[in-house]
Amino acid sequence: MQSGVTITETKEKTSTELEGTWNVVVFDDPVNLMGYVTKIFEKIFGYPRERAEHLMMTVHLAGKALVWTGTRERAELYAQQLQSYQLQASLEKAG
């Protein structure tokens, strides 16, 4: 009985932690070509060329860039897509 109560509390806490707004962050690496990274941002997020290039340059110069903000579920989908194109990506809780 004690065990069941503990599990329920843990699940509620985890669920709450995953709610809210999440950032997708892309990190720089020594190999990916600038034009390729721009193209991938256009392809995945549907960003216009200018915005995609700006984000690519931010990754290149600052080492990382916040490329999208929204729900956890959608952020995970984008992170998976970015990684499938061999870009290092992670999620951060916004705010």
Add this chain to the structure above:
Amino acid sequence: MRIDVETATDWLVLEQIAPDALQGGSEKLPSRLSALMDDESEWDEMVIPELKEFFNGQLRKVADTVQAAQSKGDPEAESPEGEVFIGREDGLEWYGALNQARLALESRYQFGPAQEVSELEAFPAPKRSAFIRSQFYCALQSVLLGHVLE
């Protein structure tokens, strides 16, 4: 896109794409790409196996294409000339395989920023040849990016 192969060395370099990626630990690439994901995402169970299979598929595609192109040549001919075709539909797989090879070579040899010729000459032979292959792979990626990838 067509690669005109003129020498035996050309074939060797093309054959080396998949081994370069594999010898550099390409099976670890999905974990490296997702190293900063949090524990809540269950990435290890849900995503990394898919990425591994996806990346392995890119290497298989390139290896198979090169092997098929080689087998079309005349085995009796003195010249090893041949042609490797990369269709638009295969562009991303080629680009991905080349990227895996470059990531693996960079991880293994730590080339760093563009090298001066004098630095290159000071490299041990394996590192020097790896650097030259990496530069060739990069050039091929640039052509794919400019002419094949949509």
